[in-house]
Amino acid sequence: MKKAIQVGLLGLGTVGTGVVKILANNANSIAQKVGADIQIKKIMVRNPDKPRSVAVDDLITTRLEDIIDNPDIDIVVEVMGGEMPAKDYMLRALQAGKHVVTANKDVMARYGRELFAAAEENKLDLMFEASVGGGIPIIRPLKQCLAGNKISEVMGIVNGTTNYMLTKMTNEGLDFEEVLAEAQAKGYAESDPTADVGGLDAARKIAILASIAFGARVSVDDVSVEGIASLSKADIGYASELGYVIKLLGIAKEDEKGIDVRVHPAFVAKNHPLAAVQDVFNAIFVKGDAVGEAMFYGRGAGEMPTASAVVADIIDVARDIQHGVSSRILCTCFDQKPICPVEKTESQYYVRLLVEDKPGVFAAIAGAFAAELVSLNSVIQKRKVNCCAEVVLITNRVPDANLRSAIGIIKSMSVVNQIRSVIRVETETIG
Template sequence: MINIGLLGCGTVGSGVVKILEKNKTDIAKKTGSEIRIRQVLEKDPDKCYKIGLQSDQVTSHFENIINDDAIDIVVELIGGIEPACSFIIEAMKKGKHVVTANKDLIAVKGQELFATAEENNVDFYFEASVAGGIPIIYPLKQSLAANQIQEVIGILNGTTNYILSKMTREGRDYEEVLREAQELGYAESDPGADVEGLDAARKIAILSSIAFNSRVTLDDVYVEGITAITLRDIQYAKELGYVVKLLAIAKEVEGKIQARVHPAFIPLSHPLAFVNDVYNAVFVNGDAVGEIMHYGRGAGEMPTASAVAGDIIEIGRNMHYHSNARIGCTCFKEKGILNISELNAKYYIRMTVKDRPGVLAGIAGVFGNNNVSIAQVLQKTNNQEMAELIMITHTVREKDLQDALTVLKGMSIVFAVNNVIRLEGIDRDNG
């Protein structure tokens, strides 16, 4: 018998209780032992009773879980930094294995948590912290372990992917689609962490740490959200053969790690271009495996519960074979972090300029003086005075581009630099 202490019986917690109950016979066969929810820490016991838990299984005191020696695994689904962090550390110190879906915590306190797990010889599993039910963390640590990973590109936030997909497909504005997403429950009433890119940044910090075997924390990730994306940008993307996605990108470049979250143009031929609505996907490029992509639901009660329960089963197997801690922290390297200013990329630039002879030459001159080479130009005349200028650059250094833009913003012929969006997933060798 494996006894679970569950912290939090909200959406995901309820899902975990349901799936462990529904499939308990098969799960016991796979694990080698029966798995039972022994105690649930939850302030609102009705949430627990509603899914069939008994009153002796529900507590509002963490002490009743931490001091229960029969509890083998603590499943932390409270979220946030505190008290989740202290609860996990206390549990590990008591020799309890831990499963969590808490991306906020791992992206910030990962190192401390792994160290505590190792000191106490316990398992610390967190498949659910990135991309919900999609298996990606353990495949990176296991089936793909022989690879040097070169890049990980994820669509890791369902809310923003839903908004961008809707804007693209239905030609509707950001504000309108966001409101609809809030009504449907796909976006929170305070959508900040999603639309500003913070949620995706936490997840890419976790994935980069695993992919590159070197700790990456939230602070190391450059973050830009989707709030500045307009329907115009999406339409120009389409005209040029691209689609706009909020990407979470991690690459190893000359021994350093580049981790960033920002909207990007990706070619319509890229596998990530087909990932729409609330779906998530993680695209990985390894030196042996080449390009692979895992796709599925990145959030929600049952998909996230699937990942949490999978982790519980794995820990159960480890308990059966006395092989706990067989896969711990894999950050055995210390790689530097590349600043965004050192990025080499192609860029889409949309500007509003004076519509008169010589303007294009003047702008092109500023780019040229700053080593920014232009690959493609579209000029759209709005009225007699103003023109919209769309440019795609060749591969240039971010710093050079920003320098050029600073000069351009000061010129009288430039009314506004409306948007600058990086291109990603081009120059692939896709056989």
């Protein structure tokens, strides 16, 4: 048994600072759990002169070698973010015989397989609880607590920025641009909000969750992605009227057609537990053949929540070191499974369109849907806009391809002025 486990930190931004704070604040209880002190030996940063909110000046270095070639260091903790050079650094750490803990969704969603192979080859641990859902325990629950289940579905609100924005749009009746400006002013959205608003951040996270849930590697490139930039307050209003809220969901389902994995805004029934997830909170809903429905809820980002997950991984690796074991649970992607093309995925759809306000228009639209085998659940004429009428309809469950070709036909009809929105409806409720 070691008396101290030494950590090398790659990066000292928001999350890295949080890790330093937790290891200091809760040093005693963590030492009891591990049976050894956990000490930060070195911290690699790009700019050594930047002012820091933690007193670690004597640990700072700019050289990767000071960490990966340091024989005292047991665990390398990567909290730099971004794909490169983070991925290379992790790989080099593993090749140098260091266990790796990372919060990096970008890397895990694209290079998971390669990193796991390196960990396995070198008999090391590679842990990444913080890469999805910030402080919410989700990786370990899926890999361990639900390991007896065949998981059929993982569905989650995994991006705090967009959930904050959608909550604002819903509760205050604001439009996308107004809310984005406010979120940026408050620091909840970055000055370049593309990865959040466009759905890429959520896509990385659902790729990681899908890989674990279905036991087959899903890359971020497999995910069909649509962001929230085109959502209007009108859609949010109609959703509410019809008993739904609009959320940006990461969805992964497995059936005989393969793995259906996508990120898009969706109507969520108000009585679904995900509907109540407000502001920057995240939640991940899981369906398994034994457990039924389970949900994990908490703060999906931020300094201390994300660092909470990183420190949990450090403690777990340290426990492994103390017990002389490693690679106990690595990659669980034992199978290869096809990705279901988005055209073949099935949903209900909400469609809002502007049509000429005259007899026969409803029939013509319904006919066009029917011709593509899209049956309608409900059609409601809402308000009049000048000479036009706004029509809101919800389809029954249909393949995406059929819906898209019906929409193509309807768009070209002379009585149809504009297709304003097409949004999936995730209707299934629990219980």
